Amino acid sequence: MISVTNSFTNSLIKFAKKNKNFVVLDADLSDDLDLQKFSNLYPSRFIQNGIAEQDMISMAGGIARMGLIPIVNSFASFLTARGNEQIYNNATEGSKIIYVSLYAGAIPAGAGKSHQSLRDISLLSNIPNFRIFQPYNSGETYEILKHCLGKNEKNNCAIRLSIGPAPDSSPKLPSNYKFEYGKGTQITKGKDLIIFSYGQTMICEAFKASQLLKKKNINLEIINMSCLNYFNKSWLREKIKNFKYLFFLDDHNFSGGMSDLLISFLTENHLTDKKVLKKFGFTNFPACGTYEEVLKFHKLDHVSLSNQIIKKLKR
Amino acid sequence: MKKKIYFFENSEFNKILKLKIDKFAKAEILAAICRLNTLSIIKRAGSGHLGTSFSAMDLFTWIKFFRFKTAKAELKNLNRNIFFSSKGHDAPALYSVLHAMNIISVKKILKLRRLKGLDGHPDVSIPGIEANTGSLGMGISKAKGFLWAKKHLKKKGNVVLIVGDGEFQEGQIFEALQTTAHQKLNDLIVIMDHNKIQSSQYVKKIIDLRNLKQKIKSFGWHVERCDGHDFKKMDKIFSKFLKIKNKPKFLIADTIKGKGVDFMEHTKVMKINKRYNWHAGAPDESNFQKAQSILLKKIEILQKKRKFNKLKITDITPKEVEKNNVEIH
Known part of the structure; x- marks a missing residue:
């Protein structure tokens, strides 16, 4: 690839x-x-x-x-x-x-x-x-x-x-993939919870997290949102209607990234009623180190993500 | 009795352009009327930059009416001459010239700084405005972009830019001086309206530009310097510029901030004041009337000297006094 x-x-x-x-x-x-x-x-x-x-x-x-x-x-x-x-x-x-x-x-x-x-x-x-x-x-x-x-x-x-090769365990886009303006692409199918993310780094971490969650019988749906600040309302409404838990994962600061833009769009359109929301992103200056070290430090690696998701579900 | 605000509509400029006198004499008259109009529209708006509009007015007049003209019909033609001002706060002067050239309507120009009128700083939605400027330091970069595209598309026409002296404190200027020469965008002509004053102080007091000519030369430009109120001198330099093909061209035009109204001219103001007080904001009623009568007198003198019929003057006094805008530097 x-x-x-x-x-x-x-x-x-x-x-x-x-x-x-x-x-x-x-x-x-x-x-x-x-x-x-x-x-x-x-x-x-x-x-x-x-x-x-x-x-x-x-x-x-x-x-x-x-x-x-x-x-x-x-x-x-x-x-x-x-x-x-x-x-x-x-x-x-x-x-x-x-x-x-x-x-x-x-x-x-x-x-x-x-x-x-x-x-x-x-x-x-x-x-x-x-x-x-x-x-x-x-x-x-x-x-x-x-x-x-x-x-x-x-x-x-x-x-x-992104700079650099895609991570080894990167999931593939579906075979019927088509770029549609304002819409995301489903990477994995889930029924309990859904996570919106983008980019090779975070999609891959979310994917690996979904594999860990699967062992605990939790099915995470992953959506690749390649349009970061423009969203299709009817597509989103349909996408989230069966999910109570909505997660958002940014390769960006915790504030002002895709998550904030998407959450504010959903809220504006009354799509977040009765939903539980949680976002993940960088809450401080990014650390220097290897891929794994840095994601782990910021609790954005797949292990930390799956633990935090489980914690949120138990609450 | 309420004092009047006067204005000369574009029809009157056409009369001057048709006179059988030389172009330098015409330019003097056109600039004098444009100064009066600039004063009036700023007064009506309640704010705007007089000092810099007046220092740049003779440059604008010469460039737009005579040297690098762009007629109304050519505004969308990619071969047109492209002229704009990087400092941008001299927009009232440019708007006055564009009105005189029948490019901006009287209806629009009387709505300076009002909704659906003319923005305080240049905006491309306004006919004849080439670039959005006013945030200082971007002009040379933009101008070289226009010129690069002209060359790439094999289009004709000059690209001419006005810069301020204060904005030479911006770092982007020096990025652009360096890249323009390196990229051999040699047809670019940049003119500094060197009026020596920024907001209210001498440039040399805020941050001295030191040896400007030497500085710009060292970036690989051909540099000339002349009186920015002398049409003959600037015209001669423009002729010379058009023959120089191996370097981008820079004219340091020495000007007087507030030129045309003696009590607003920095050379006089700074002798008695610690700060220059005509950079931004509309003059109060008595100073406005004083300035207006000076400019009207100048037009009258020129009318007698050049023997043309009295021009039609329009009363543009607003029905209600506008609530003054806040003065922003």
Whole structure:
């Protein structure tokens, strides 16, 4: 299985032949996205802007005003935080820009908190007309990029991408998988409780947690929510109607992530009556360490998750 | 008796443009009327930035009417000249020029800073506005984006940008100076409205820009400097700029904040005051009347000197006095 980052660039190249309307800007992080593959094929459509994120984002704004679609790449922690005002300013002009929030989430955790991005959803979701996505795997990466480049999507888009290979025990998307805007994908079928999550790291932890829970005869339904701030109401109503316990798992800070956005959407639409809700996310600065160490430290590894779920059910 | 607020509608500018006098003489008249209109719309709005509007007015006039013109019919043409101001708070001056060019309607311009009127800072929903600016430091980056796209799409037209001097304290400016030269976006023309004052103090007192010319040059730009109120000098430099192909171009235009109304000109204000007090906010009634009569007198002198018929003047005094907006720097 190829990584989401590789899939992103391969997809970009696939679309570039027919769609001559997009160009790519990079703040010297093309190595991590393998963007040279694109820039070698389309040098005139690639702008190396150096480590100058604010300048790169505003430049993208000017390019977008001329009718092109800029795809702007940097690490999520730098792009969405340092350049947040520039992103906001571009958005006020109503033109469409696609931001690549590379290295989204806590993993890999070796670089530490300067690089791990756990604030970017909250930083972008309060900008009007903004859609935030995180593809679960390579196939979904293709679908999401296709959606973002499509004419029907008029909003600014951010695509969160994990760095690194998918974890070994990653579950597959269902064979009939189809990307549907605002809807999630069922990874496992459950009957007692349901968990909403996204991204390769957390979906995998949820999956492993579901296997532990199964031994205790608890069936956890896992939903991959690749649209992080836009939700389909009727689909959600149908999805949760048989569940009392709703869980939410973010690869983001505890506040301001997909969980908060989804819970507020459900509450607004009176879909949380008589439900028991619990969310999981990072409650402090992310720790530095290995994959397992860090998730365990933050009690977001599959063992901690299944224990906390059991505790919640007993209450 | 209530004092009047006067305004010259766009029809009157057309009369000036048709006069058989040289373009520099025309520019002087157009700028004088635009200053009067700028003062009036700010007074009506109850707030707005006079000082910087007046310092940039001669630059705007020359660029928009004569040097890098974009007619109403071309506003969506990708080959058009693209001009905007990075500092953005000089919007009342730009709006006045765009009204004079029949791009912004009289109905709109009288609704400065009002709902469904003209935003306090530039917004692309307004005809003739190319970029949303006002949050300082973003302009050069945006302008080079426009220019890059023009080249990529093989479109014609210049990209010309005004920057402030105060905003040179923003770091993004220096990112952009560096990348513009490196990316060989050499057709870019940036003009600094160097009026020496930010909010209320000398730039050199807040954070000194030191040797500006040398600084910008060292980033790989061709730099010129001239009086930003002298049309002939700036025109000569623009001609020179269009011939230089190996570097992006930067003009440091020395201007006077509040230019055109002597008691608002920083060179006079700072001799008697510790702070410059015409950066933001509408003048009170007596200062407004004083400024208005100075600007009307200037127009009258030019009318006699250039021998044109008296222009039609419109009374735009609001029926009710607007509750003044809060002064925001």
